[in-house]
Amino acid sequence: MPDNMRALEPSPETMREMARLAAERVVEHIRSLPEQPSLDIDGAHTLARSAVEDPPESGAAFEDLLDLVFDRLTPTSFTNPGPGFMAYIPGGGLYESAIADFIANGINRYVTVWTAAPGLVQLEVNVVRWFCRMVGYPAAASGFLSSGGSLSNFSALFTARRERLPENFLNGAIYASDQVHHSVTRAAALAGFPESAVRTVPVDGRFRIRIDKLERRIRDDRQAGSEPFLLVGSAGTTNTGAIDDLDALADVAQRENLWLHLDGAYGGFFALTERGRERMSGIERADSITLDPHKGLFLPYGTGCLLVRDGTALKRAHTVRADYMPPMQNSDELVDFCEISPELSRDFRGLRVWLPIKIHGLAAFRRLLDEKLDLAEWAHERLREIPGIEIVAAPQLSLVAFRLAPAGFGLEEANRINRDLLARINGRKRVFLTETVLDGRFVLRICVLNFRTHLDRMEMCLEDIRVSAAEAVDAGGPKEHELESRSASEPA
Ligand SMILES: Cc1ncc(COP(=O)(O)O)c(C=O)c1O
Numbered sequence: 001m002p003d004n005m006r007a008l009e010p011s012p013e014t015m016r017e018m019a020r021l022a023a024e025r026v027v028e029h030i031r032s033l034p035e036q037p038s039l040d041i042d043g044a045h046t047l048a049r050s051a052v053e054d055p056p057e058s059g060a061a062f063e064d065l066l067d068l069v070f071d072r073l074t075p076t077s078f079t080n081p082g083p084g085f086m087a088y089i090p091g092g093g094l095y096e097s098a099i100a101d102f103i104a105n106g107i108n109r110y111v112t113v114w115t116a117a118p119g120l121v122q123l124e125v126n127v128v129r130w131f132c133r134m135v136g137y138p139a140a141a142s143g144f145l146s147s148g149g150s151l152s153n154f155s156a157l158f159t160a161r162r163e164r165l166p167e168n169f170l171n172g173a174i175y176a177s178d179q180v181h182h183s184v185t186r187a188a189a190l191a192g193f194p195e196s197a198v199r200t201v202p203v204d205g206r207f208r209i210r211i212d213k214l215e216r217r218i219r220d221d222r223q224a225g226s227e228p229f230l231l232v233g234s235a236g237t238t239n240t241g242a243i244d245d246l247d248a249l250a251d252v253a254q255r256e257n258l259w260l261h262l263d264g265a266y267g268g269f270f271a272l273t274e275r276g277r278e279r280m281s282g283i284e285r286a287d288s289i290t291l292d293p294h295k296g297l298f299l300p301y302g303t304g305c306l307l308v309r310d311g312t313a314l315k316r317a318h319t320v321r322a323d324y325m326p327p328m329q330n331s332d333e334l335v336d337f338c339e340i341s342p343e344l345s346r347d348f349r350g351l352r353v354w355l356p357i358k359i360h361g362l363a364a365f366r367r368l369l370d371e372k373l374d375l376a377e378w379a380h381e382r383l384r385e386i387p388g389i390e391i392v393a394a395p396q397l398s399l400v401a402f403r404l405a406p407a408g409f410g411l412e413e414a415n416r417i418n419r420d421l422l423a424r425i426n427g428r429k430r431v432f433l434t435e436t437v438l439d440g441r442f443v444l445r446i447c448v449l450n451f452r453t454h455l456d457r458m459e460m461c462l463e464d465i466r467v468s469a470a471e472a473v474d475a476g477g478p479k480e481h482e483l484e485s486r487s488a489s490e491p492a
Contacts, residue, residue, distance in 0.1 A: 007059075018062055019102070025070050030081070030095060033452065037429035038084030040076060047076045078432060083452040086461065087434040089238060089266045090449040092298035096356035101300070103355075104348035111348045112338045114329045124350025125335050130357070131291060132307055134271050135264075136284030140332075142311025144341040145293075145303055145349040149265030150183035152290040152306035155342055157187040157230065159288065159308060159317040160259035164229035173221050174198045176232035177209035179239050181263055184232050207242035207393060207438075209233065211252065218256055231258045235280050235289075236267020239436045240392070241376075241399030241447070243267060247282030254285075262286040265304070266449075267397050269296025272366045275373055279396060287313075293353050297365060298451040303349050306341075314340040368451045372398040375448045375458050382462045386469055392443045399447040401436070404469055415442035417472055424468035431461040 010018065051073060079085060081093040110116040111124060124145060132141040146152045157174070165172045172193065176184055178200040188198050199221065201214045218228045231253050233244040246262065253260035262268075262283060268291040270276025271283060283289065291305040308314040311332070319339045321328075328336045338344050357365070376395040383389050383402050390405035403418045422435055422444050436443050446461065 021063060021066060025066055026095075026098065029070065029074070033079065033082040034457075036075075036079045036082055038082060038432040039078045039426065039429065041078070042076070044076055047073070081450070081452070083450060083454065083457040084429075084431040084460070085450055086446045086448050086453065087432045089292075089295050089447055090453070091294050091301060092450045092452060093300040094298050094356045094451070096359050097299050097352040100351040100355040101347075104351045109348060110345070111350065112344055112346055113326055113336045114334050115326050118334070120348060120350070121335060121337070123354045124337070124348070127350050127353045127357070128305065128307070130362075131305060135268070135289055135291075135307060137307060137309055140311055141307060141309050142314050142335070142340060143305060143307035144314075144337050145305050145353065146341065147302055147346075148294065148304040149181070149263070149290050149292045150186065150304075151342070152265070152292075152304045153181070153183045153232075153261070153263060154187040154190050155306050155314075155318070156261045156288040156290060156308070157184070157232075158191045158342075159313055160230045160261060161191055161193075162317040163313050164257075164259050165227060169227075170194065170197075171225070171227045172197060172230070173218075173226040173228045174230045174232065175201060175214055175218065175228065175258070177201050177203050177207075177234060177237075177244065179203055179207050179209075179237040179242060180232055180234055181238050181265065183265075184263065203242070206396070207237060207240045209244045209249070211245065211248045214252060218252075218258075228256060228258055231256075231260050233260065233262045233286070234267075235262050235264035235283060236270070236397050236399075238266060239438065240401045240445070241267065241395060241397045242393065243279050243396050245282075246280055247285070250282050250285035253287075259288070260286045261288045261290070263290050265290050265292040266295055266399075268292070269365070270369055270373070270397050272362060273370045273373065276369065276397065284309075295449060296369065297353065297356075298368070298449075299352060299356075302347070303352055311340070318342065371454070372448050375453065375455065376400055376446070378455070379446050379448070379458055379462060383465070386462075386466050388469060388473065389465075392438060392441065398449055399445060401438070401443045401445045403441060403443045404472060406473075411440055415440075418442045418444060420475065421465075421468055421472040424471055425464050428464045428468070430464055431457065433461075 080090065109120050111121050114121050128143045132143065161169055161172065174188055174197050176198065185198050199217055201217055202210050204210055221228055231249060233246055233249040235243055250260055268289060271280055288306060288308045293299045293303040293305060294301045318341055328339055376398040380391065380395050380400045383400065384391060388404050388406065389402050391402050393401035404421055406414050406417060419442055422433060426432055433444055433446055436445060
């Protein structure tokens, strides 16, 4: 065989050398994360344009390509794996998972059907079972690892539709608070519902769904001829980390015969901690739960999870047979992922979750999640000491929302000052915070979830907020004596 026919099969020595070179770059990148700016997107357009290229007809040196990725392209980015990232919902990126992906892609087995790799499929099933146990699901529960929370929410909504509505489902109504993640709205559209099918219900002072309003809306809708079938609760909203009253939601779902889905993409893994489990009391009563290991278990992006209390529902919703497929398992224990999820071919996500849990044990994750609850509480207490800061949402998990509340200023001016405050904080590049809008108010959020974020970084965060708040006030905001510290119970 001519040598150029072997070009895509490097020699064992070359493979070892490539792995060594890549590992050196990755390890150095991870080592230097605390020194990297929390975000650096200056020159973003120029960089993106300079990266446009035609497909090459011949090859380039691996080391030159590593230089391009690590030295030129990666630095212009949000440093989301770094300790200063407290924006949106942080993740992290465990090194053990990177190694697991290397192994998974190296062995490249087909885990979508049980017969193709029964032992490896079992590892992934084990992981799902551990999560089922964490939320208090029975043995009949089932689930799968998805690409992320959005896909999990979609599959849950689709399963609920198949279980609770007739073939002609357009009359179906879905209930969620006005704080629910937008992936639920998109999931409804993907599952074929008109936009109006999602009924948003107002929240209370702690951003939790109003049960009285929910019940009234369901009653009104039934009277008007709609078919209520799905209730979506939040176990940690993206805006403020609010946890709906899950027991109350389960009661409503039971009374009204609705499928109850809980979006725990952000908050779900706090169920590993005692405090989290208490705050999510009732979670085990949900028909389905979205979890996001790439958030609360600190995994690299690309790993979500959907759990369903009655595993047979997942199978009924997703199973489609084809003659060219291998035989499927007619068993409660042996799982063919293609029969319970929307994907056919896919990556071996299980190893990415299994390996770090096996290496460290769940206790290590529990400790770090507990630390995040403490850090958010610590930040909350310190924020209250800063003149002019209003706490908009005290932590229910690891997220605190706040703003400068200038007395005597209109909404627009106050929002302008808070926008300025956020830009000043982020401009210091030690932490990266993001905003949201609540009742028209521009609000800053600290969301601490990265396993690399500890007290030292939170101290930097509070220092930067304190200094930036004083600057924002000096630069055009109100005078210090006009600012008053307010608590969440005294909304502006
Ligand atoms: C509460 C909640 N649900 C769903 C999602 C969507 O998850 P993903 O980005 O993994 O698709 C997010 C993402 O931040 C979230 O915070």
